[in-house]
Amino acid sequence: MRVSEYFTGIDMNKDTAVLRQELLSIKGVGDETADSILLYALGRPSFVIDAYTRRICQCNGIEGTYGELQEAFEGSIPEETLLYKEFHALIVEYGKRYCNKKRCGECIVRSVRDRTGSGAIYKGKGSRISKSNPVAIKAK
Numbered sequence: 001m002r003v004s005e006y007f008t009g010i011d012m013n014k015d016t017a018v019l020r021q022e023l024l025s026i027k028g029v030g031d032e033t034a035d036s037i038l039l040y041a042l043g044r045p046s047f048v049i050d051a052y053t054r055r056i057c058q059c060n061g062i063e064g065t066y067g068e069l070q071e072a073f074e075g076s077i078p079e080e081t082l083l084y085k086e087f088h089a090l091i092v093e094y095g096k097r098y099c100n101k102k103r104c105g106e107c108i109v110r111s112v113r114d115r116t117g118s119g120a121i122y123k124g125k126g127s128r129i130s131k132s133n134p135v136a137i138k139a140k
Contacts (some may be wrong), residue, residue: 006023008024009042014107016038016044016046019038019042020034020038020046023037023038034046035047035049035070039081039085039088045074045075045079047068047070047073049066050092052090052091052095052096053069054069055095055099056091056095056099058093059099059104059107059110060109060110079132091112094108
């Protein structure tokens with residue numbers, strides 16, 4: 001099945017998790033593509049973890065699988081489709097302006113991390129996100 005064929009018979013009453021699994025069963029569709037389709041084409045709240053998101057996280061000591069990072073973002077941002085779209089769009093724009101041009105010295109996220117001493121949204125340099133070690137704002 002092709003992605004275009006999938007849309008001809010889609011049942012919009014299905015749960016988002018079911019739709020996601022159906023998309024992932026299509027050859028060539030991975031996590032990022034499935035979540036992009038859910039968020040942008042179907043209007044479902046499914047946070048997209050792309051290369052910019054991973055790079056910004058990794059540069060600031062946040063490591064994790066696609067699912068772990070997605071769970072961390074979805075657990076930190078209210079589950080609203082428009083908010084997920086806006087937040088993701090801001091990450092993409094930020095990544096294009098700073099990460100693609102290796103302007104690490106101007107990185108606002110890194111600046112916040114450095115000012116707080118341990119980071120605004122992670123539990124220490126090189127920490128791995130998991131259910132036992134979730135992303136959390138660390139209080140001073």
